[in-house]
Each structure stands twice: as C-alpha cells, then as structure tokens.
Amino acid sequence: MRQIERQPRTDGENKMGVMPVNRLLVTMALPIIISMIIQAMYNIVDSLFVARISEQALTAVSLAYSVQNLLIGVAVGTGVGVNSLLSRYLGERNRDGVNRTAVNGIFIMLLTYLFFLVFGLFFTRTFFKW
Numbered sequence: 001m002r003q004i005e006r007q008p009r010t011d012g013e014n015k016m017g018v019m020p021v022n023r024l025l026v027t028m029a030l031p032i033i034i035s036m037i038i039q040a041m042y043n044i045v046d047s048l049f050v051a052r053i054s055e056q057a058l059t060a061v062s063l064a065y066s067v068q069n070l071l072i073g074v075a076v077g078t079g080v081g082v083n084s085l086l087s088r089y090l091g092e093r094n095r096d097g098v099n100r101t102a103v104n105g106i107f108i109m110l111l112t113y114l115f116f117l118v119f120g121l122f123f124t125r126t127f128f129k130w
Helices: 021-051 055-092 095-127
Strands: none
Touching: 021 055, 055 095
C-alpha cells in the first residue's frame, strides 16, 4: 500500500512549527521592519517641517521623539516578555500560570502608564525654555 506524504499546513494556528525558517523569518519580521521604517520616516518628515518654524521647535521635536522611542521600547519589551510567558503557560495548559501572567502583565502596563503620565505631567517642563 502506498503512503501519501502530507504537506505541512502553514495556514493553521501553528505555523512556527511547520513553516521553513527562512520563510517564517520573512513573514514575521517584514511587518515589523516596515513599521520601524515608517516611524523613522515620520520623524524625518516631521523634523523637516518643524525646522522651518524655528530651531527651538526642532529641538522640542527631537526631545519628544527620544521620549516616544523610550515609551515604545518599554511597551514592546514588556509585551514580548508577557506574550512569551503566556505562550509557554498556554502550551503547558497551566491555567494558573496563564491567569497570574495576564494579571501581572496588566499590572505592569498600568505601572508603565503611571510612570510615563507622571513624567509627562511634571518633568516635561524641563524641556521648555522660558
């Protein structure tokens, strides 16, 4: 009897287990790369337009961009860590670990929000030139 060789499904929920590594890297990394390019281009175009106003305006945009990058870095780093831990617990079918990780992830998100809120309300005045 002849065996039929099955092709791995790449449209299912577990593409990381069956898709070739090179194709997986391209399909998962390309959207992130495009997003980062758009973010950088936004900063460049914004800087070009604001530079027409004044040097102080360009300085303000440059300082705001670094704070924005810090915020994005903290949020993405925390999100990736929480998602990794959630995936591990989901794979183990550990409901208690999933629940704890989700609650702690939301708590960390709220702490991050409060930190950047306090920074925005009280410490951005140091960026102003009176």
